[in-house]
Amino acid sequence: MMDKVIEHKAVLVDRVKEIFSDVSGFVIDATVGTGGHSYALLSSNEKISVIGVDRDSEALEVASVKLFPFRDRVVLINDKFSNLPQILERLKIDSVAGILVDLGVSSLQLDDPDRGFSFRFDSFLDMRMGLSGRAAADILESLSVRKLAEIFREFGEERQAYPIARKIVEVRKKKPLKTTFDLRNIVYEVKGRTKEGKIDAATRVFQALRIYVNSELEELKNLLSSALDLLSSGGKITVISYHSLEDRIVKRTFKSWSVGEKNEITGQILPGSVRGKMLTKKPIVPSLVEINENPRSRSAKLRVFRKCI
Ligand SMILES: C[S@@+](CC[C@H](N)C(=O)[O-])C[C@H]1O[C@@H](n2cnc3c(N)ncnc32)[C@H](O)[C@@H]1O
Incomplete structure (x- = not known):
């Protein structure tokens, strides 16, 4: 596998760096893939340590080489991101300052004829990320x-x-x-x-x-259902999605966290049910320059939420 040399170009890297520029402590890169976003975070902010998770062990091999210069600030875990609560428990970490989720498939998966994701190559129809x-x-x-x-x-x-x-x-x-x-x-x-x-x-x-x-939508819903418990107060979660089904789930979840729950009789917002603020009213999307350089970025939508309580 290592001699195939397929590159994945990380999407909206500068925006991701900006979002996590004021963060210090552990950041979970829940879809570390080949390590592009993690590399950008670790090299731009020395106060960050990364817990990189991916269900694809081949991607983690590539990430471990790329992130080797930062090995003292990185731990890589081969698992699904729906297992984040158990992963943090095993690492004996109570909460983290940030979570980054870059959904979808990587070029490593899409462009590898042996993985069966793409109809550009004739191969066994596999499509499993793990x-x-x-x-x-x-x-x-x-x-x-x-x-x-x-x-x-x-x-x-x-x-x-x-x-x-x-x-x-x-x-x-x-x-x-x-x-x-x-x-x-x-x-x-x-x-x-x-x-x-x-x-x-x-x-x-x-x-x-x-x-x-890959049960992708259930994975996303499970991740979001535990994300607030994993974030420390002031922590941020950033999700990049690539199609409307994912983006709808992210948008609705962030909105529900920011408006809170109403008392059915009085209509008043229940105390403690507003969990923070959506930092992106509209999603951040790639510039035309980025889309020209990396056409696979064209459908990306990035949303950020900051937990307050
Ligand atoms: C778009 S790529 C991420 C690329 C990465 N940000 C980078 O810079 O290289 C998406 C990655 O998420 C992983 N992935 C997708 N669903 C996952 C899940 N439920 N749990 C863990 N990893 C997942 C895929 O295996 C793939 O490597």
């Missing part, structure tokens, strides 16, 4: 038309979800569906190869399946 759980090919083999259609519609907002699901079940009766090209060809057969705006006809189905395989 090694546990079922590969996408197993899921295509076993789920009903209804369930497959639900996945494509819910996680990919795919309009032709049902015809694609029906075709998958029809084809798999004749031969097993094993590869990225097997799936891509079914989508093209149903939808044609015409692009939808800038995106390929197969993009939505691949995105949907990846989200399902």
Whole structure:
């Protein structure tokens, strides 16, 4: 794997540095990936130590090399970020000054033909970010038309979800569906190869399946449900998301933390239920210059919340 040399370009790096410039103490990089954001944080703010988490052990190998100059201020953990409470307990750390979450997949995963994330390469349809759980090919083999259609519609907002699901079940009766090209060809057969705006006809189905395989939305909800307990007072959580399903969850959660809960009878805000302030009314997005340099940044949206109590 180490001889493949695939680079992941971290997104909105200068903004992330700015956000954490007044922070001192532990910052959890919950999706450390190949270490781009962590490197920027550690080199720009010497008061920060990083707890870098990723479910992908290959990414952590790359991160450990990149972050070697800061080895006294870094610990890397191969785990899912929904396990952050247990991770901190094991490290005997009560709370942290910051949490950074850069969702989605890294270029290391997308551009590696062996990982089966992309329909650009013909390979086993795997799509797992970590090694546990079922590969996408197993899921295509076993789920009903209804369930497959639900996945494509819910996680990919795919309009032709049902015809694609029906075709998958029809084809798999004749031969097993094993590869990225097997799936891509079914989508093209149903939808044609015409692009939808800038995106390929197969993009939505691949995105949907990846989200399902890795339980991405549940992971995000679990992380957010424990994040405030892990942050110290004044601590900040920053989330970068790449599609509307994720961004909606982040936006609604941050909003609910900032407006608090109402007493159902009096309509008054319950004491202690306002947990802090949303520091980004509108999400921060990459500049045109950044998008030109790194087209994968184009859909990024960054939101920040500061915990007060
Ligand atoms: C966009 S990349 C992060 C890139 C990183 N910020 C950098 O600068 O290199 C997303 C990373 O999050 C990881 N990831 C996604 N969901 C995760 C989860 N639930 N728990 C832990 N890691 C996760 C992926 O394996 C991937 O390496």
